[in-house]
Amino acid sequence: MTKPSSITIADLGEHRLLRMVRGWFGTGGTDAAPIELGIGDDAAVVRTSPRTIVTTDALVENVHFRRHTIAPRDLGHKALAVNVSDLAAMAARPLAAFLALSVPPQTPVADLRAFFLGLRAAARTFGCPLAGGDLTRAPHWMLTITVLGTPLGRRVALRSAARPGDYLYLTGWPGESGAGLEALERKLAVSPKLLRRHRRPMPRLAEAAQLAKISPRLAMLDVSDGVWNDACQLAESSGVHVALRAADLPCSPLLARRVRGTGRAPLEYILFGGEDYELLCASPLAPAVMRAKYGALPGLAPLHPIGRIMPGHGVALYDAAGRRLPVRDRTFTHFKP
Amino acid sequence: MTKPSSITIADLGEHRLLRMVRGWFGTGGTDAAPIELGIGDDAAVVRTSPRTIVTTDALVENVHFRRHTIAPRDLGHKALAVNVSDLAAMAARPLAAFLALSVPPQTPVADLRAFFLGLRAAARTFGCPLAGGDLTRAPHWMLTITVLGTPLGRRVALRSAARPGDYLYLTGWPGESGAGLEALERKLAVSPKLLRRHRRPMPRLAEAAQLAKISPRLAMLDVSDGVWNDACQLAESSGVHVALRAADLPCSPLLARRVRGTGRAPLEYILFGGEDYELLCASPLAPAVMRAKYGALPGLAPLHPIGRIMPGHGVALYDAAGRRLPVRDRTFTHFKP
Numbered sequence: 199m200t201k202p203s204s205i206t207i208a209d210l211g212e213h214r215l216l217r218m219v220r221g222w223f224g225t226g227g228t229d230a231a232p233i234e235l236g237i238g239d240d241a242a243v244v245r246t247s248p249r250t251i252v253t254t255d256a257l258v259e260n261v262h263f264r265r266h267t268i269a270p271r272d273l274g275h276k277a278l279a280v281n282v283s284d285l286a287a288m289a290a291r292p293l294a295a296f297l298a299l300s301v302p303p304q305t306p307v308a309d310l311r312a313f314f315l316g317l318r319a320a321a322r323t324f325g326c327p328l329a330g331g332d333l334t335r336a337p338h339w340m341l342t343i344t345v346l347g348t349p350l351g352r353r354v355a356l357r358s359a360a361r362p363g364d365y366l367y368l369t370g371w372p373g374e375s376g377a378g379l380e381a382l383e384r385k386l387a388v389s390p391k392l393l394r395r396h397r398r399p400m401p402r403l404a405e406a407a408q409l410a411k412i413s414p415r416l417a418m419l420d421v422s423d424g425v426w427n428d429a430c431q432l433a434e435s436s437g438v439h440v441a442l443r444a445a446d447l448p449c450s451p452l453l454a455r456r457v458r459g460t461g462r463a464p465l466e467y468i469l470f471g472g473e474d475y476e477l478l479c480a481s482p483l484a485p486a487v488m489r490a491k492y493g494a495l496p497g498l499a500p501l502h503p504i505g506r507i508m509p510g511h512g513v514a515l516y517d518a519a520g521r522r523l524p525v526r527d528r529t530f531t532h533f534k535p
Numbered sequence: 536m537t538k539p540s541s542i543t544i545a546d547l548g549e550h551r552l553l554r555m556v557r558g559w560f561g562t563g564g565t566d567a568a569p570i571e572l573g574i575g576d577d578a579a580v581v582r583t584s585p586r587t588i589v590t591t592d593a594l595v596e597n598v599h600f601r602r603h604t605i606a607p608r609d610l611g612h613k614a615l616a617v618n619v620s621d622l623a624a625m626a627a628r629p630l631a632a633f634l635a636l637s638v639p640p641q642t643p644v645a646d647l648r649a650f651f652l653g654l655r656a657a658a659r660t661f662g663c664p665l666a667g668g669d670l671t672r673a674p675h676w677m678l679t680i681t682v683l684g685t686p687l688g689r690r691v692a693l694r695s696a697a698r699p700g701d702y703l704y705l706t707g708w709p710g711e712s713g714a715g716l717e718a719l720e721r722k723l724a725v726s727p728k729l730l731r732r733h734r735r736p737m738p739r740l741a742e743a744a745q746l747a748k749i750s751p752r753l754a755m756l757d758v759s760d761g762v763w764n765d766a767c768q769l770a771e772s773s774g775v776h777v778a779l780r781a782a783d784l785p786c787s788p789l790l791a792r793r794v795r796g797t798g799r800a801p802l803e804y805i806l807f808g809g810e811d812y813e814l815l816c817a818s819p820l821a822p823a824v825m826r827a828k829y830g831a832l833p834g835l836a837p838l839h840p841i842g843r844i845m846p847g848h849g850v851a852l853y854d855a856a857g858r859r860l861p862v863r864d865r866t867f868t869h870f871k872p
Binding site: 235244287299334 | 579583627668673
């Protein structure tokens, strides 16, 4: 007799499989408020406002993740989190998510179930129910999630809205996710918190809402490929120079402990680590005003003033005396020249 | 010196590649009316009505298509067409499309360009501009398209709306696409029209609009996996029996010519061919009334009365005397038990 844990989705066949998947969707999913019609028809029907914010992201096995560094349950969480983070970066909140999932026929049913349970739990946490999708086979895991959202305030926060004179802010603790991934790949014994930061990123929805509420103008993006690369995106989109102050880039106690004695600088992880899903934003509010207004809402991730927006172009890192520090760009790219 | 035709996307590097892709998107794409903000930020902004219809479909190389049976330009067309067809089946028209595309680094730039040109031309034809996306690498081609749409009339057409007594209708010429694919796979010399039906399916948007307008109630779906399977979906969703009349299933002259002398019946292609993207619908309008009302708008694909909706469940095929004919289900499935 086959052990339950070793049943694959090919053993079930498409019909039984789809019924199971619908069951996993059901409870946390299509009964949610903005979804008028969920999984099961040619398309879903979502209740929307006059402006709908839409983002789509693909995760490919062995490109974006490896099965030995992330469990299916964490993958389900993370796949949704990275898309919801894109909405947060626009100062929008999620309405509904759509999943196109491709997996090999020999995938254990238990893995698929764990993936969906992770996704469903994340959907509840972020208020972003699954409304539909597509399940196909492929030689490896591959998933694309599209999320529809609605603006948190009257305006969305664009990358192109930064102006010279603005102050640059960063939420939370960038670099921890990159350090977590490195520990996983090298099988190092580190704090589970560090691994969790890589496997279960939390989109900064509440922080985005507060920033959109208090800042008269806001340019924002989420830090997915390291602070350096996303600062470059901000500079390019807004046509400005982004001046980062090295001493003000926030090094968390976790990251500091991790790099101690390794000969590596926390800054490497912060600038080039990637997958932090913190928010990087530019606002005309000066740090003292920002601190008072932002801090008025308890429970948010800390907001660090880390630089200024200036006339010009590109990004540079400065020391406390205002001298430009050398930086070698180590951002991950999909297609290297 | 490298010949232009042999330049791969890895030769370009990610930055130049993304600039090129934005250029290909631009002209036909993000300047379109419902798109307030297109490619380039964390997410796009689409102007929507109170109900947004959303569908997502993945196409995987060697599962849904093979590179030797479809050129990149046709693939671009088809990938969008199959999603827009899902909207048509809901009695909705498209607003904007989102693309997650994964390709190997050694992909020729010329192939990627051809894909985008095919997609852009289809976007113009269907009134469905590209509003955003994601480009990553993968070991093979893989694409997921998500399309947002808006209802054509006051109601959307659900699969669950068929009632006993309804008449069953089918648009156009099912089976041609399946016969075209077979000819491509076996390298048979056939009419280019037949190949085109496989490579460049046309979603039945105008037909859906007319059906939604004239029919007081309408259950509808698009025929993607053969008439048999989609009739089964209709039966299951509506809780009814679908009675197909074998003699009334429309065999096009093209299909008739193709099967002549092969010993195969046109019915095999019609019932199990797949990828037709015709509309299958149930309406209380009797054929004579339907013919008069539907035919009032010229230029539409023909609409064939092919059966009735009855109390019960499942699908059956009947001869002219009302006798049930034996049918062996040959629908393609992703995960066979």
